[in-house]
Amino acid sequence: MVSAKSPTVRRRRLCGELRRLREAARMTCDEVGRELGCTGSRISRIESGRLGIRPGDVRELLDVYRVTGPEADRLVQLARDARQRGWWYAYNDVVSETMKTFVGLEAEASSIQNYEAHFVPGLLQAEPYARELFEGVRPTLDAETVQRRLALRMARQQVLHRADPPDAWFILDEAALRHRVGGAGVMRAQLDHLLEIGELPNVTVQVIPFAAGVHFGMGSGFVVFDFPDPLDTSVAHTENLVGAVFWEEQSEVDRCRVAFNHLRSAALSDVGSRVFIGDMAKEI
Known part of the structure; x- marks a missing residue:
């Protein structure tokens, strides 16, 4: 039986929460990029789901947004869950x-x-x-x-x-x-x-x-x-x-x-x- 827990949905949720946190911090993607030594385009691609993100990267973003404690731990765990592979990845050779x-x-x-x-x-x-x-x-x-x-x-x-x-x-x-x-x-x-x-x-x-x-x-x-x-x-x-x-x-x-x-x-x-x-x- 296939699982009802989807890393795709977790990844989408994580991207949305990171975007909301940036907006709550009143920062542009370019400003966040400068803080982290990367381009604003990279931050934008992370938020849109076009670029994968590691738990460590999430922690760095949360530091910029001054998010700590249980909320930060929850989002880092969400990043770990989002990096899991769904059962459909077993068909990687035939699926886009x-x-x-x-x-x-x-x-x-x-x-x-x-x-x-x-x-x-x-x-x-x-x-x-x-x-x-x-x-x-x-x-x-x-x-x-x-x-x-x-x-x-x-x-x-x-x-x-x-x-x-x-x-x-x-x-x-x-x-x-x-x-x-x-x-x-x-x-x-x-x-x-x-x-x-x-x-x-x-x-x-x-x-x-x-x-x-x-x-x-x-x-x-x-x-x-x-x-x-x-x-x-x-x-x-x-x-x-x-x-x-x-x-x-x-x-x-x-x-x-x-x-x-x-x-x-x-x-x-x-x-x-x-x-x-x-x-x-x-x-x-």
Whole structure:
């Protein structure tokens, strides 16, 4: 079973706390850099998470900010925790840095809201469907790489079955279910898998039928992660052909949340969605 403690979330929290402490000290990144004999750019990269930081570096920053005692000890320990490697690092050979961040956030989320327009979300994919996606989208991948990526995807799904699972809400456009991935057997198995996973008490699956017409999500899919600790602010994630983006400003996350609520209203109820998916499986 995968761990619910994520170094990715710890690192993000540490960066945010260091930034808040600098601002509370009324210092710029350049001023801090001069105190420590480095550039302001380095301090900025540390705060944005683009540059790793050691516990000793954290202690030096805290000295500049005049933070001592238990609070300093807590932040240094947080730095140690942030330097740990999550279970997903076992797949280092086949996963990008962006994907490591995504899986790290997913691993500790207390709430996941995911809308997909074109394919079944990774956490809901049956193994044959996921394999067909890997082989179809990236036909140049060798068999070993496909198998490794498939193993990672299946491992990620354990987050839905852990002792304290996230409240996971998925909304799928009908197109995601109609788009044929593999043969009839693969699609039927995928639809059956959706019905099975939708029975979990922490999982909700809704479908937006074509009959709903134009709606908020006709551009692209997105995910919103919330976390159990109030110090860890919510994150939204979007992806397109060019790459993936993590949105951390409150206004950006709120836009995704508003969109998700509109999509939820446009979708069939969870019961209606189960009937819809079941009927589709019978048609194949």
